[in-house]
Amino acid sequence: MNDPALTASSHRRIRQSNEVAALRALHQFGRLSRAELARKLRLNRSSSGHIIASLTADGLVREAIEDSPEQPGYARVGRPGIMLELVPDAIFFLGVEIGVEHISTVEIDLGTNIVSTNVEPFDGPSISVEAAVARAVSLALQSIPASKLERCEGFGVSTPAQMDKHGLVRLAPLLGWRNVHLADLVRDALPLRVPVLAENDANAFAIGATYGRSEVHSGVTLFLVMESGIGGGIIIDGSLFRGANGLAGEIGHLIISDTPGPRRNLEQLIGLETIMGEYRKTSTLDHPTFGNFLADVQDRLPSAVSIAEQWARALAIGLVQACRIIDADRIVLGGSVAALYPLMTARVAAHIHATQESSFPVPSITVNDEGTVGSAFGAACMLHQRYLSLESQRFGGEAAELEEPEEDEG
Amino acid sequence: MNDPALTASSHRRIRQSNEVAALRALHQFGRLSRAELARKLRLNRSSSGHIIASLTADGLVREAIEDSPEQPGYARVGRPGIMLELVPDAIFFLGVEIGVEHISTVEIDLGTNIVSTNVEPFDGPSISVEAAVARAVSLALQSIPASKLERCEGFGVSTPAQMDKHGLVRLAPLLGWRNVHLADLVRDALPLRVPVLAENDANAFAIGATYGRSEVHSGVTLFLVMESGIGGGIIIDGSLFRGANGLAGEIGHLIISDTPGPRRNLEQLIGLETIMGEYRKTSTLDHPTFGNFLADVQDRLPSAVSIAEQWARALAIGLVQACRIIDADRIVLGGSVAALYPLMTARVAAHIHATQESSFPVPSITVNDEGTVGSAFGAACMLHQRYLSLESQRFGGEAAELEEPEEDEG
DNA sequence: AATCTATGTTGCGTAGAACAACAAAATATC
DNA sequence: GATATTTTGTTGTTCTACGCAACATAGATT
Numbered sequence: 001m002n003d004p005a006l007t008a009s010s011h012r013r014i015r016q017s018n019e020v021a022a023l024r025a026l027h028q029f030g031r032l033s034r035a036e037l038a039r040k041l042r043l044n045r046s047s048s049g050h051i052i053a054s055l056t057a058d059g060l061v062r063e064a065i066e067d068s069p070e071q072p073g074y075a076r077v078g079r080p081g082i083m084l085e086l087v088p089d090a091i092f093f094l095g096v097e098i099g100v101e102h103i104s105t106v107e108i109d110l111g112t113n114i115v116s117t118n119v120e121p122f123d124g125p126s127i128s129v130e131a132a133v134a135r136a137v138s139l140a141l142q143s144i145p146a147s148k149l150e151r152c153e154g155f156g157v158s159t160p161a162q163m164d165k166h167g168l169v170r171l172a173p174l175l176g177w178r179n180v181h182l183a184d185l186v187r188d189a190l191p192l193r194v195p196v197l198a199e200n201d202a203n204a205f206a207i208g209a210t211y212g213r214s215e216v217h218s219g220v221t222l223f224l225v226m227e228s229g230i231g232g233g234i235i236i237d238g239s240l241f242r243g244a245n246g247l248a249g250e251i252g253h254l255i256i257s258d259t260p261g262p263r264r265n266l267e268q269l270i271g272l273e274t275i276m277g278e279y280r281k282t283s284t285l286d287h288p289t290f291g292n293f294l295a296d297v298q299d300r301l302p303s304a305v306s307i308a309e310q311w312a313r314a315l316a317i318g319l320v321q322a323c324r325i326i327d328a329d330r331i332v333l334g335g336s337v338a339a340l341y342p343l344m345t346a347r348v349a350a351h352i353h354a355t356q357e358s359s360f361p362v363p364s365i366t367v368n369d370e371g372t373v374g375s376a377f378g379a380a381c382m383l384h385q386r387y388l389s390l391e392s393q394r395f396g397g398e399a400a401e402l403e404e405p406e407e408d409e410g
Numbered sequence: 411m412n413d414p415a416l417t418a419s420s421h422r423r424i425r426q427s428n429e430v431a432a433l434r435a436l437h438q439f440g441r442l443s444r445a446e447l448a449r450k451l452r453l454n455r456s457s458s459g460h461i462i463a464s465l466t467a468d469g470l471v472r473e474a475i476e477d478s479p480e481q482p483g484y485a486r487v488g489r490p491g492i493m494l495e496l497v498p499d500a501i502f503f504l505g506v507e508i509g510v511e512h513i514s515t516v517e518i519d520l521g522t523n524i525v526s527t528n529v530e531p532f533d534g535p536s537i538s539v540e541a542a543v544a545r546a547v548s549l550a551l552q553s554i555p556a557s558k559l560e561r562c563e564g565f566g567v568s569t570p571a572q573m574d575k576h577g578l579v580r581l582a583p584l585l586g587w588r589n590v591h592l593a594d595l596v597r598d599a600l601p602l603r604v605p606v607l608a609e610n611d612a613n614a615f616a617i618g619a620t621y622g623r624s625e626v627h628s629g630v631t632l633f634l635v636m637e638s639g640i641g642g643g644i645i646i647d648g649s650l651f652r653g654a655n656g657l658a659g660e661i662g663h664l665i666i667s668d669t670p671g672p673r674r675n676l677e678q679l680i681g682l683e684t685i686m687g688e689y690r691k692t693s694t695l696d697h698p699t700f701g702n703f704l705a706d707v708q709d710r711l712p713s714a715v716s717i718a719e720q721w722a723r724a725l726a727i728g729l730v731q732a733c734r735i736i737d738a739d740r741i742v743l744g745g746s747v748a749a750l751y752p753l754m755t756a757r758v759a760a761h762i763h764a765t766q767e768s769s770f771p772v773p774s775i776t777v778n779d780e781g782t783v784g785s786a787f788g789a790a791c792m793l794h795q796r797y798l799s800l801e802s803q804r805f806g807g808e809a810a811e812l813e814e815p816e817e818d819e820g
Numbered sequence: 821a822a823t824c825t826a827t828g829t830t831g832c833g834t835a836g837a838a839c840a841a842c843a844a845a846a847t848a849t850c
Numbered sequence: 851g852a853t854a855t856t857t858t859g860t861t862g863t864t865c866t867a868c869g870c871a872a873c874a875t876a877g878a879t880t
Binding site for chain 4: 420421422443444445455456458459486487488489490491492
């Protein structure tokens, strides 16, 4: 019913849409002159000027001081344009990850630069939702001076839970939550009136990993977060594909093998627990860590290599299965287990080749190296993305979602 | 690079977008008054009136003659509105399926009603692309009087091939094609200048099966075409998800079992060939047909039921695997083998339940009953959908896709 | 120095939506 | 049955924001 193409454009919306487009272009390309912007947006130079004028008045855009006047190959004839850039600290966004063992918060600015982060240990399962939300909010706000607060334009939460697009948690097994409206709780707990979004942690991670400037990769990216559990997210043309229930990309439960005894799913085959379980059987150390394991693999210790080999095979099968359905052209691996991939690149590729028909295009595989704040960063990015879209509160958006003049006159 | 949100709106575009929105609303809801339309589109009544006036002048919309004046529950206070409707035969679209054994053509009108169809036997593998295109075009046009031709507003082709979104066929194993620009060939063969789109047959089928009026199901639909081969398509919020290479939803090659000997993929387990191969071993008939098999299953003949049981299990596993990745909430089965599903509903459901974790929402499964023209119909629908969008040629669209003022200035 | 080229700005024209006012066509109310 | 009420469709006006053209500007080119 909320068919975007069914809502009409008015005059206000034109300008809104064009201002948003200008902001997005500046975010994507970094620096542009008014004339360049006009070309990108297919606008007249004069219109571009007007739009920039109003964005400048709002303090979102400024003329860049030419610190590096001689960019290589920038010798063009004609009057040089005045470079424009976003004012990074004009506004900011907060992202929080409520994990099982820790809470992380991230503050990003209009240029999606990370301004500050906080991480705090946390015992998720033993704490109520309300208390968790309270701690998350206070941790996120603790390093923000009161005077700056009003420049906050969005608050994102990520957590290991299955939730709908409104932030209603259906089930969070690791935290013991069920049917809690997380987004609403956070909204109420915040001393600000800003847009709040909640999202599954793997989905948020996926957004964060793909939502960089000039990273508007048009295509399909499958993002895999490999820790004890295996999470996943799918990004289509730069925006998250949630699926019907927010479960799209959660490939941890794919059945990989039904060879001998019980069926084994991907999580059971490539998760951290499994690797460490196997590794403990062979390691001579008292308390072997994943780091020890990686070192052993690097040293080509047969027992460790054998475990890694199993891992590579299962990962390859999982990726091939997933790509047969969503036809991704890019795969990004994240989470601590991803560190194993660079050691096993060739083996994974070989298994993919063996499983795949030759006619199928093979996606590129890369490792994401965001720190522990990846998911919180992604949550913040979701609000950055929202700000640079037509739903932005800045334009009295949101209304479009709330009104819904549903009149079912059968 | 073709980021839609990066292109700005001008004055012309406003009207375009609003006219398109009006046409879409009328298509979706059938009949609306100007005031109702204004509410749906969030426009002022007067603007709605202007838009309707210009669409009426173009012959696309008319005031409906109140043949059924008393719609139930239609007693509302106030002046009753004048109902508006699309003029079905204002324009039409053609769709062609170039299959392996037959060519089917469909003509649909602005209301997506099927006006006429043609089916002709065809020996795909033995015929060149050019000849196939020529036959397809002549079959599609044969029943269209010359005077009507100019009202054609689009031509769609579907064929069992992997192709990109521009209609360039990378590979069509069943027809022996490789690297042919099918859409261009059709464009050149047509005696009209109309938009031409080409799409994989399963994808086209999927569009046709979901693109009904008032069928703008917002959600994720997985469509499965089961014949000798297994094709598939994914529809997200009413529009086709092609994936990076047009292969999204092609779940025929999912690995279902690696139990004893060689791996078996879904196609090898639930395809028509497999069923009939098994059935021939047990049937007492000389030339058993799939119809015989269905009858035997219906009669609970143990040998047939056993084959069907295997089929149900493999299908269930395939669907569960697919839904774990794309999180579909609706599955539609098509193709001749789909007729087996109604007999096995309970078994499939049981297997899904057994494979699935309880927390996972189970999608609805329905059988599509389009005839043999489903894929051609879908191809025609693609152009209907395009006409009711901003890329419509009617508004000098397409330019947006051709210009591309790419200026990579490092 | 003169010319060329591209940029940024300004004033004007215009398309098209919002707004307000009004007549019309029905129901609701007394 | 007359009047009030409600909703619709239309008309004229206002306003917003873009396109266009003209011009001054700032550099490169000759």
